[in-house]
Amino acid sequence: MTTAPHPIDPAIRSLRLSDRHRHDQLVAELDLLHHEALPIAIKPPAEARVPDDEFTRRLTDPAVFLRGYESDRMLVGLIRAVLRENQEGRAHRASRVVRIEELIVDRPARGKRIGYALLQAARQWAQDLAASSIELNVYAFNIAAMDFYTAAGFVPHSMILSRRLA
Numbered sequence: 001m002t003t004a005p006h007p008i009d010p011a012i013r014s015l016r017l018s019d020r021h022r023h024d025q026l027v028a029e030l031d032l033l034h035h036e037a038l039p040i041a042i043k044p045p046a047e048a049r050v051p052d053d054e055f056t057r058r059l060t061d062p063a064v065f066l067r068g069y070e071s072d073r074m075l076v077g078l079i080r081a082v083l084r085e086n087q088e089g090r091a092h093r094a095s096r097v098v099r100i101e102e103l104i105v106d107r108p109a110r111g112k113r114i115g116y117a118l119l120q121a122a123r124q125w126a127q128d129l130a131a132s133s134i135e136l137n138v139y140a141f142n143i144a145a146m147d148f149y150t151a152a153g154f155v156p157h158s159m160i161l162s163r164r165l166a
Contacts, residue, residue, distance in 0.1 A: 008124060009117040015059060015066045015078065022075040023068075024049060026104045037141045040164075065098070065125045069105070069114045076109035078102065079118040083129055098126035100136035119152050 015023060028045035035042040042048075050058075058064045058080065069077035080102040088094040100122060105114045126134050135157065138145045 008121050009069070011070050011114075012067050012117060012121045013070060015068050015075075017056070017059065019068060019075055020055060023055070023078060026075070026078055026106060027102065029106065030102060030104045033142070034139065037139065065122055067118065067121055069109075069118055071109060071114075077105040077114045077118055079104075079122050081122045081125065081134070083126075083131065095133070096129070096131045098122065098129070098131045098134045100134060103136075115148060116152060 027048075027050070031042065031045040031048045035044045035048075058066050063083040065079065065081040065083075067079055068075040079100065081098050081100045084097045084099055086092070086095045086097060100119075103115060103118060105118075123134060134154075136149065136154065138149060140146075
């Protein structure tokens with residue numbers, strides 16, 4: 001038995017050029033969190049701004065899902081996902097995968113299921129594109145994000161281990 005897809009929350013909409021400043025604020029919040037935990041690997045927000053041409057490309061590229069969650073006429077969350085076509089390899093099968101690159105909910109707006117709504121919208125997009133799965137990366141220090149994604153039905157698929165050399 002199949003279930004009907006959940007309707008997409010009407011507060012979710014495509015990002016526009018006019019959202020650039022708010023987009024940058026939200027992304028800077030995420031970048032700061034990562035930079036503070038991993039300063040050797042992650043740039044500070046001032047050095048990590050998305051170039052204008054890349055931002056514009058993301059708005060129009062059909063393989064990019066860039067949506068925001070609007071509350072009281074303010075963008076309080078965003079998600080960016082990318083469709084990837086993985087080629088067949090020696091051991092791996094070809095696959096069509098959606099990778100969540102960023103999911104950000106403004107700190108004051110957390111706890112209102114906005115992240116889940118954005119994930120559901122990306123999931124529907126992935127299903128519409130006949131993707132086989134949705135993947136994402138979570139840094140090990142970010143326990144809150146791991147708990148959130150686990151509660152949303154994500155399970156570990158692989159693990160990248162690292163060892164600092166200096």
